Amino acid sequence: xxxxxxxxTITDDKDSFDWKKxxxxxxxxxxxxxxxxxxxxxxxxxxxxxxxxxxLVFNSFMKSLLRGTEFESNIKILEIGSGTGFLTRWLLSNYxxxxxxxxxxxxxxxxxxxxQDMSHKIEFIQSDVFDLDIKETFDIVCSFGLIEHFEDxxxxxxxxxxxxxxxxxxxxxxxLDSPLSRxxxxxxxxxxxxxxxxxxxxxxxxxxxxxxxxxxxxxxxKGYVYDFIAALVKKN
Numbered sequence: 096x097x098x099x100x101x102x103x104t105i106t107d108d109k110d111s112f113d114w115k116k117x118x119x120x121x122x123x124x125x126x127x128x129x130x131x132x133x134x135x136x137x138x139x140x141x142x143x144x145x146x147x148x149x150x151l152v153f154n155s156f157m158k159s160l161l162r163g164t165e166f167e168s169n170i171k172i173l174e175i176g177s178g179t180g181f182l183t184r185w186l187l188s189n190y191x192x193x194x195x196x197x198x199x200x201x202x203x204x205x206x207x208x209x210x211q212d213m214s215h216k217i218e219f220i221q222s223d224v225f226d227l228d229i230k231e232t233f234d235i236v237c238s239f240g241l242i243e244h245f246e247d248x249x250x251x252x253x254x255x256x257x258x259x260x261x262x263x264x265x266x267x268x269x270x271l272d273s274p275l276s277r278x279x280x281x282x283x284x285x286x287x288x289x290x291x292x293x294x295x296x297x298x299x300x301x302x303x304x305x306x307x308x309x310x311x312x313x314x315x316x317k318g319y320v321y322d323f324i325a326a327l328v329k330k331n
Contacts, residue, residue: 139282142320152319157185160314160325166190166234173197173233173258175224176241179207180217182268186235187216199223224254233258237266243292252306256330264329265308269294271315271322279321299324307331
């Protein structure tokens with residue numbers, strides 16, 4: 096647990112806080128009295144990713160995004176830039192079907208092979224998304240944390256639409272530009288080894304509209320160490 100600083104020594108009456116004493120007793124914030132490295136490390140610790148917390152937030156987030164949406168039985172899912180396929184696994188846990196993951200990273204492929212659950216339902220194709228040559232179409236084409244790495248969005252959005260069934264859905268999730276997200280990525284420079292955009296909701300909407308996608312719903316996360324936003328879309 097996190098315990099806040101105790102200021103009871105600067106007030107005699109618990110119902111009447113002494114603001115004058117509070118400001119008189121505050122730490123001198125001149126640079127000589129601040130341990131910047133200590134503050135930085137404590138902030139990193141507070142804003143560290145936690146699997147259990149992420150699972151709870153993501154479950155609520157996805158249920159909000161997909162509430163009221165009906166999919167075909169035994170849906171086929173294509174996830175591009177998939178990593179180990181967390182998004183596809185969540186979808187398959189809630190809907191019957193099978194998935195196909197596409198990622199060029201060898202480490203992602205190794206990590207996928209080490210995960211035994213749902214391996215009979217998921218195929219992994221190790222390929223650059225732009226070199227992908229799959230003829231079939233999918234009921235859901237999705238990505239989590241992909242399009243923000245491309246300054247020119249046209250080609251990566253085309254990669255989503257290419258294998259989306261005429262009546263299929265797209266699910267696109269990106270980090271949201273918020274004070275919390277900015278702080279998270281600022282104190283995790285090891286995550287910022289390539290190009291990444293944090294997008295506002297209006298910027299995200301404009302990207303989808305500019306790439307001829309019909310927006311059915313947009314939701315934002317609440318309660319995680321950074322904020323993210325998702326859109327449920329169809330091709331126009």
